[in-house]
Amino acid sequence: MIPYGRQDIQQADIDAVMAVLQSDFLTQGPVVPRFEQAVADKVGARHALAVNSATSALHVACLALGLGEGDWLWTSPITFVASANCGLYCGAKVDFVDIDPRTYNLCPRALEAKLEQAERAGRLPKVVVAVHLCGQPCDIQAIHALGQRYGFRVIEDASHAIGGQYQGEYIGSGRYSDITVFSFHPVKIITTAEGGMALTNDDALASRMDLLRSHGITRDPALMTHETDGPWYYQQVELGFNYRMTELQAALGLSQLERLDDYVARRNALAACYDDRLAALPVTTPWQHPDSYSGRHLYVIRLQLDQIGATHRQAFEALREQGIGVNLHYIPVHTQPYYRELGFTTGDFPASQAYYAEAISLPLYPTMTYAQQDEVLAALRSALV
Numbered sequence: 511m512i513p514y515g516r517q518d519i520q521q522a523d524i525d526a527v528m529a530v531l532q533s534d535f536l537t538q539g540p541v542v543p544r545f546e547q548a549v550a551d552k553v554g555a556r557h558a559l560a561v562n563s564a565t566s567a568l569h570v571a572c573l574a575l576g577l578g579e580g581d582w583l584w585t586s587p588i589t590f591v592a593s594a595n596c597g598l599y600c601g602a603k604v605d606f607v608d609i610d611p612r613t614y615n616l617c618p619r620a621l622e623a624k625l626e627q628a629e630r631a632g633r634l635p636k637v638v639v640a641v642h643l644c645g646q647p648c649d650i651q652a653i654h655a656l657g658q659r660y661g662f663r664v665i666e667d668a669s670h671a672i673g674g675q676y677q678g679e680y681i682g683s684g685r686y687s688d689i690t691v692f693s694f695h696p697v698k699i700i701t702t703a704e705g706g707m708a709l710t711n712d713d714a715l716a717s718r719m720d721l722l723r724s725h726g727i728t729r730d731p732a733l734m735t736h737e738t739d740g741p742w743y744y745q746q747v748e749l750g751f752n753y754r755m756t757e758l759q760a761a762l763g764l765s766q767l768e769r770l771d772d773y774v775a776r777r778n779a780l781a782a783c784y785d786d787r788l789a790a791l792p793v794t795t796p797w798q799h800p801d802s803y804s805g806r807h808l809y810v811i812r813l814q815l816d817q818i819g820a821t822h823r824q825a826f827e828a829l830r831e832q833g834i835g836v837n838l839h840y841i842p843v844h845t846q847p848y849y850r851e852l853g854f855t856t857g858d859f860p861a862s863q864a865y866y867a868e869a870i871s872l873p874l875y876p877t878m879t880y881a882q883q884d885e886v887l888a889a890l891r892s893a894l895v
């Protein structure tokens with residue numbers, strides 16, 4: 511089976527992890543801060559906070575922005591459930607904004623229209639989570655401008671997008687957002703097994719997220735609300751979690767980070783090859799915004815169903831039967847039974863639903879060979895006729 515994505519582990523990664531195993535610190539040592547500094551330097555952010563998953567990063571990001579009961583978080587329906595669940599963790603309500611039919615990212619025009627309505631109804635969002643689907647950046651400048659006008663904060667869910675660029679700057683620079691989140695799950699662009707990171711240029715948000723990831727406990731007298739009892743003293747100043755990344759994970763991440771640009775370049779080369787070779791088939795290839803350089807986490811095609819002799823499901827099954835590990839990213843979040851319970855229905859976001867009816871993720875990962883790509887293309891040809 512050719513999987514839709516997989517990690518690349520090299521000897522340097524193994525050596526880096528082994529060195530930590532033989533060192534004094536397995537957690538809370540020097541490697542996590544080194545990894546954080548390296549990512550912050552790479553993407554041009556002031557602060558980077560490593561955590562045990564992107565889901566945790568989204569949670570502490572929402573809390574740091576003050577999201578809570580009575581507030582609204584908005585995001586795109588075409589994302590992993592974590593982009594929405596982080597709002598529910600905080601006791602906030604979640605709503606969605608339909609996608610742009612060309613980029614599959616949250617549509618700024620749909621956002622503006624929904625904001626106008628929400629303003630009249632007194633239900634403006636406090637936080638918008640902008641997801642860079644497949645690695646292609648959202649129109650984050652437009653979303654940020656709407657945030658300035660309507661008073662919401664912006665989190666970039668860049669789980670797919672580390673190493674990508676927007677307007678010539680790395681995703682994570684935070685020029686148009688409050689916080690950016692990366693995922694280091696093995697199918698993502700670089701991995702720490704499980705792991706994530708929250709980046710920000712705001713000192714107060716960084717300090718808040720730092721506390722929240724480690725029990726809300728501090729040893730810094732400047733952050734304490736009461737006097738210290740002595741040199742052993744630590745204080746819990748708010749209700750935090752244990753979302754810490756281990757030293758082993760950080761060592762793996764630091765080693766992987768050295769190959770980030772190569773990985774993204776290789777993903778883009780494979781994607782360009784798919785683009786060329788799919789041109790003759792009844793599928794829509796991913797449109798790319800000229801101002802962006804995608805991290806290319808996923809390569810999603812849309813079937814032109816009126817031109818092929820198979821349904822979406824039949825084509826998907828035919829590919830799987832031929833050993834092609836295709837996938838579907840994503841089932842619109844609002845149609846999950848859990849979200850239906852909250853009142854959403856299938857027809858709520860038509861562009862997302864149309865996408866879902868046609869989308870298939872083809873295999874794409876940096877160690878994929880052109881011979882494997884040939885296999886995918888041959889299987890696709892046979893599945894579509």
Ligand SMILES: *Cc1c(COP(=O)(O)O)cnc(C)c1O
Nearest residue numbers: 563564565590592669693695705
């Ligand atoms: C993978 C992913 C997440 C969650 O990442 P974890 O590190 O697995 O918690 C969140 N959002 C998006 C868009 C993702 O693809």
